[in-house]
Amino acid sequence: MRKMIRYARLGRPVLGALGAILFLWSALAVAPVRAEADAAFYTDLTVDRSTPEHHLKTFLAAVERSVAHLEAREQARQLEDAWLYPPTTEAESAELTLLKEQILDSMDLTAFPDWRRESAGLETALMLREIFRRENVTANTPFKQLRDGLWVIPGTYVQVGMIASGIRMGDVVFTAETVANVPSLYQISGASRVGDGFNAYRYFTETPGGLEPPRWAGVAHKLPDFLRWELGSNTIFQWLITMLILVAVLLIPPLVSRFIGSRSLRWFSQAATTGLLANHASGVVIDQAGLSGGGATVMTLVFLALHNGAIVVCILIAGEWAGNWVSAIQQAKDKTFDTSIVRLATRVVSVMSALAVIIYGISAAGVPVYGIIAGFGVGGLAFALAAKPTLENILAGVILFLDASIKVGDTIESSGLSGTIEDIGMRSTRIRSDDGGLISVTNSELADKVIKNVSHRIRRQGTV
Numbered sequence: 001m002r003k004m005i006r007y008a009r010l011g012r013p014v015l016g017a018l019g020a021i022l023f024l025w026s027a028l029a030v031a032p033v034r035a036e037a038d039a040a041f042y043t044d045l046t047v048d049r050s051t052p053e054h055h056l057k058t059f060l061a062a063v064e065r066s067v068a069h070l071e072a073r074e075q076a077r078q079l080e081d082a083w084l085y086p087p088t089t090e091a092e093s094a095e096l097t098l099l100k101e102q103i104l105d106s107m108d109l110t111a112f113p114d115w116r117r118e119s120a121g122l123e124t125a126l127m128l129r130e131i132f133r134r135e136n137v138t139a140n141t142p143f144k145q146l147r148d149g150l151w152v153i154p155g156t157y158v159q160v161g162m163i164a165s166g167i168r169m170g171d172v173v174f175t176a177e178t179v180a181n182v183p184s185l186y187q188i189s190g191a192s193r194v195g196d197g198f199n200a201y202r203y204f205t206e207t208p209g210g211l212e213p214p215r216w217a218g219v220a221h222k223l224p225d226f227l228r229w230e231l232g233s234n235t236i237f238q239w240l241i242t243m244l245i246l247v248a249v250l251l252i253p254p255l256v257s258r259f260i261g262s263r264s265l266r267w268f269s270q271a272a273t274t275g276l277l278a279n280h281a282s283g284v285v286i287d288q289a290g291l292s293g294g295g296a297t298v299m300t301l302v303f304l305a306l307h308n309g310a311i312v313v314c315i316l317i318a319g320e321w322a323g324n325w326v327s328a329i330q331q332a333k334d335k336t337f338d339t340s341i342v343r344l345a346t347r348v349v350s351v352m353s354a355l356a357v358i359i360y361g362i363s364a365a366g367v368p369v370y371g372i373i374a375g376f377g378v379g380g381l382a383f384a385l386a387a388k389p390t391l392e393n394i395l396a397g398v399i400l401f402l403d404a405s406i407k408v409g410d411t412i413e414s415s416g417l418s419g420t421i422e423d424i425g426m427r428s429t430r431i432r433s434d435d436g437g438l439i440s441v442t443n444s445e446l447a448d449k450v451i452k453n454v455s456h457r458i459r460r461q462g463t464v
Contacts, residue, residue: 046058046061047102049105049106049171049172049173050170050171050172051172052143052151052160052172053140053142053143054172055106055160055171055172055173056137056139056141056143056153056160057139058102058106059102059103059106059125059128059174060129060132060138060139061139062099062102062103062106063103063125063126063128063129063200064129065095065099066096066099066100066103066211067126067129067198067200069092069095069096069211069212070198070200070203070204070207070211070213071198071200071203073085073086073088073213074198074203074221077218077221082218083218083219083222084215084216084218084219085213085214085215085217085218086215087215088212092212093212096211096212099211100118100122100211103121103122103125104117104118104121104122105168105171105173106125106173106174107121107124107125107173107174107179108161108163108173108174108175108176108179109121109176109179110176111176111179111180112366113364113365113366114364115282115300115304115364116296116297116300116366119210119286119292119296120179122204122210122211123201123204123205123292123293124174124179124182126200126201126204127182127183127185127186127201128158128174128182129200129201130186130189130199130200130201131156131158131182131185131186131189134189134190135153135155135156135189137153137156137158141153142154143160146159149161149162149164150162150175151172156185157178157181157185158174158178158185159174159175159177159178160172160173160174160175160178161173161175183293186201204290204292205233205234205235205290205292205293206220206221206228206234206235206238206290207220207221207290208220208238208241208288208289208290209287209288209290210287210290213290214288217290220235220237223237227240232293232294232295233292233293233294233295234290234291234292234293234295238289238290238291238295239291239295241285241288241289242285242289242291242295242299245281245284245285245289246281246299246302246303248277248281249274249277249278249281249303249306250274252273252277253269253270253271253273253274253277254270256269256270256273257269257270257273264317264320264321267313267317268313268314268317268318271310271311271313271314271317272310272314274306274307274309274310275306275307275310275311275314278303278304278306278307278310279303279307281303282299282300282303282304282307285299285300285303286300301365304361304364304365305361305365307361308357308358308360308361308364311357312354312357312358315350315353315354315357316350316351316354318350319346319347319349319350319351319353320343320346320347320350322346322350323342323343323345323346323347324343326342326346327342327343330342343423344424344425344426347425347426348394348426351426392443392444394426394427394443395444396442396443396444396446396447399447400424400429400443400446400447405451405453406421406424406429406451406453407421407424408421408422408423408424409421409455410453410454410455410456411453411454411455412431412451412452412453412454412455413451413452413454414446414449414450414451414452415449415450417431417433417439417441417449418433418434419431419432419433419434419439420432422438424443425443427442427443428440428441428442428443429441429442429443429446
């Protein structure tokens with residue numbers, strides 16, 4: 001055993017030296033090839049979207065070069081029958097980044113929310129490539145003009161249009177209508193059927209990591225066949241990864257906060273942890289697991305809802321903390337200070353902030369919430385009428401504070417009600433009756449009553 005340990009210790013530096021030699025040899029052997037490829041990339045790819053024909057040539061050149069990268073990595077993995085992909089050089093990563101920008105710039109993706117444009121654009125581009133291969137569309141295929149600024153590839157539903165305004169005015173791109181119809185065209189054309197050759201779209205959706213799969217993504221192609229069965233536009237393997245990530249986002253926060261004694265702090269820690277995890281989970285599901293299509297949209301919306309919901313909870317709890325903290329400071333300075341106005345103010349601010357986060361989250365999800373609000377019209381009037389009692393109660397609470405007729409701790413009598421005020425909230429005031437019961441009265445109702453404040457009786461000599 002001692003001899004084996006000694007040999008193992010001696011073998012480490014030898015293996016390290018051999019590894020260093022192999023690394024240097026591979027670097028020297030590959031460097032000239034990489035340099036030649038980079039030089040070729042910068043000299044033979046011209047970006048021109050001034051006409052439909054030039055646009056198609058630019059698009060196909062960028063897509064074909066991106067596909068060549070994917071196919072080369074897969075062939076290298078298959079050649080070695082490896083579980084991991086070969087490493088990507090910095091030059092390759094830089095080239096793929098430029099190619100990706102050119103591909104995305106060739107389409108009108110304004111119908112997609114910002115978080116979906118990159119993945120949806122790449123999926124659309126690779127489906128278009130397979131459609132073009134089926135329909136024998138090449139870089140020299142002529143276009144037919146439909147009207148000023150709009151052209152179509154004859155025999156297809158693929159249209160391109162000229163951007164009419166903005167910084168890219170005059171550029172020709174695939175129209176938003178074409179982008180929306182590409183998934184259907186992909187199915188109709190038969191490009192989705194398994195055939196000969198390298199199907200770039202199928203490979204893209206089945207392999208984690210997008211145009212630049214991480215090294216571990218090669219494992220996806222070594223899995224049993226049943227894990228690579230398609231469910232929607234994704235494999236069972238990708239759905240399993242997604243579900244594991246979702247379960248982790250839901251289960252880790254309760255585990256983190258289970259040892260926290262304070263209830264409000266426990267809720268805050270759960271919400272904060274959920275928000276952080278959900279914020280990163282969406283990127284992991286799309287960029288690493290490679291989820292695509294409708295599945296990517298649904299899961300991103302789920303994580304977006306969890307993230308923004310967690311922020312709302314944190315804001316509301318922080319608002320309560322702020323109100324209690326300010327009230328405690330003011331009461332320490334002045335025992336007669338009415339803390340209810342502080343709590344009401346912090347609640348109003350926190351609720352308005354939470355509402356702003358909700359509106360932003362809905363807008364980020366792709367719903368034109370600002371346009372809906374602006375176009376409420378009669379519906380907005382109905383909403384305002386429905387919310388009228390709530391607004392009346394909030395304003396009545398503010399009036400009670402400003403009028404200083406009552407405050408927390410005062411004993412009052414009003415229209416058969418009597419007791420000590422425990423809290424003046426946004427909607428109602430809570431009164432503890434003489435028999436120990438808790439009475440809730442809406443602020444608007446209390447403001448309209450005749451209130452006798454027993455606590456404010458004038459003290460006279462010998463009497464109260």
